[in-house]
Amino acid sequence: MDLALIIISAALVNNFVLIQFLGLCPFLGVSSQLEGAAGMAMATTFVLTLASVASYCLTAWILEPLGLEYLRIVAFIVVIAGLVQLTEIAMRHAAPMLHRVLGIYLPLITSNCAVLGVALLNLRQQHSLVESTLYGFGAAIGFGGVLIVLAAARERLAMADVPESFRGAPIGLVTAGLMALAFMGFAGFAKL
Amino acid sequence: MSALVVTIVATIVVAIVVLVSLLLIIGLVLVFGARRFGPDEDSVVEQINAVLPQTQCAQCGYPGCRPYAEAIAEGRAEINQCPPGGEEGVRELAELLGREPLPLDESRGEHKPPLVALIDEERCIGCKLCIEACPVDAILGAPKMMHTVIAAECTGCELCLPPCPVDCIELVPRRQSFIWPLRFNSSGNRTDNSSASPTDKRETEHA
Numbered sequence: 001m002d003l004a005l006i007i008i009s010a011a012l013v014n015n016f017v018l019i020q021f022l023g024l025c026p027f028l029g030v031s032s033q034l035e036g037a038a039g040m041a042m043a044t045t046f047v048l049t050l051a052s053v054a055s056y057c058l059t060a061w062i063l064e065p066l067g068l069e070y071l072r073i074v075a076f077i078v079v080i081a082g083l084v085q086l087t088e089i090a091m092r093h094a095a096p097m098l099h100r101v102l103g104i105y106l107p108l109i110t111s112n113c114a115v116l117g118v119a120l121l122n123l124r125q126q127h128s129l130v131e132s133t134l135y136g137f138g139a140a141i142g143f144g145g146v147l148i149v150l151a152a153a154r155e156r157l158a159m160a161d162v163p164e165s166f167r168g169a170p171i172g173l174v175t176a177g178l179m180a181l182a183f184m185g186f187a188g189f190a191k192l
Numbered sequence: 193m194s195a196l197v198v199t200i201v202a203t204i205v206v207a208i209v210v211l212v213s214l215l216l217i218i219g220l221v222l223v224f225g226a227r228r229f230g231p232d233e234d235s236v237v238e239q240i241n242a243v244l245p246q247t248q249c250a251q252c253g254y255p256g257c258r259p260y261a262e263a264i265a266e267g268r269a270e271i272n273q274c275p276p277g278g279e280e281g282v283r284e285l286a287e288l289l290g291r292e293p294l295p296l297d298e299s300r301g302e303h304k305p306p307l308v309a310l311i312d313e314e315r316c317i318g319c320k321l322c323i324e325a326c327p328v329d330a331i332l333g334a335p336k337m338m339h340t341v342i343a344a345e346c347t348g349c350e351l352c353l354p355p356c357p358v359d360c361i362e363l364v365p366r367r368q369s370f371i372w373p374l375r376f377n378s379s380g381n382r383t384d385n386s387s388a389s390p391t392d393k394r395e396t397e398h399a
Contacts, residue, residue: 058214062214066206068206068210071207071211078211078218081218082218085222085225086222086225089225089229092229093229
């Protein structure tokens with residue numbers, strides 16, 4: 001029950017994009033096309049889940065026994081960058097077209113602050129390995145979910161009769177703001 | 193005092209060793225991954241394809257730019273068979289592949305500034321023949337309805353001209369987006385932006 005609550009908390013109640021405002025760059029950058037957004041959501045889910053596992057293992061088995069906790073940000077960034085590179089290699093091999101659609105945003109998962117944020121929040125909330133994994137997975141589901149929802153909305157908006165000065169990024173930001181407002185309705189569902 | 197120094201040095205050494213070995217392990221994993229799954233010969237084709245103008249006009253004798261790129265990579269085709277790319281394209285290909293630039297093969301067509309197809313909508317009878325001929329799906333229309341060209345998608349390949357039974361399609365110079373600052377030609381007159389093409393601009397800059 002607690003574990004399910006962790007996923008719900010990370011995905012909805014404390015949604016990383018709309019409540020904690022982490023990872024806004026890919027949220028607005030890759031959400032103009034549904035196809036690209038779905039690919040980005042999958043890539044980020046993969047990286048985010050693995051990164052939370054890897055950062056837990058790194059902290060618990062290497063950094064803490066050696067008393068090197070102060071190196072954790074550097075070490076996390078290195079691990080995340082490595083994971084992103086692996087994802088990119090795998091994606092170029094498996095789905096070259098998706099690789100081209102995502103373009104620069106794929107390597108930029110490295111600097112997606114949601115990824116580092118999850119690793120650091122896991123540490124602060126003293127999650128176990130299983131909890132860390134689920135928290136990372138939940139955060140990824142939340143990120144991917146709102147990314148896909150925003151992409152779907154923006155695809156509709158591209159066809160809509162939007163006032164000229166609001167076309168493109170402004171209406172995207174307004175949409176994201178309204179979504180954040182809606183997500184505030186989840187507040188209080190889970191305390192984590 | 194010396195014990196303290198030893199402790200500090202030990203801490204620093206441990207930190208350095210841990211970070212370096214972490215980087216080493218990740219680096220090794222990445223190298224292995226890149227060797228195992230990385231792009232091999234395909235990347236040459238991709239690079240050639242990126243240089244080609246993507247008009248899909250088939251003037252090179254291949255169905256499109258990608259098959260031509262594959263043919264160049266395999267040595268089945270020369271690098272001078274692409275009229276839309278022009279001399280500039282041949283030069284870029286020669287540079288990419290480390291070959292001698294060849295003069296453009298004029299028998300395949302002459303180099304023209306970027307064009308875009310325009311359908312005379314009064315005369316169009318809605319026969320759909322040009323839609324089937326278009327290699328990039330840039331023509332929009334339905335049977336017995338007027339057709340039109342999506343200018344942003346049109347590559348100016350001229351493949352829609354022969355099938356048209358009423359000759360209602362013509363190719364006009366592509367209208368460029370506004371270029372700032374204004375450019376002047378050698379006689380001091382302002383050049384018309386609508387007729388200026390990226391190729392012209394390049395040539396002007398070289399001259």
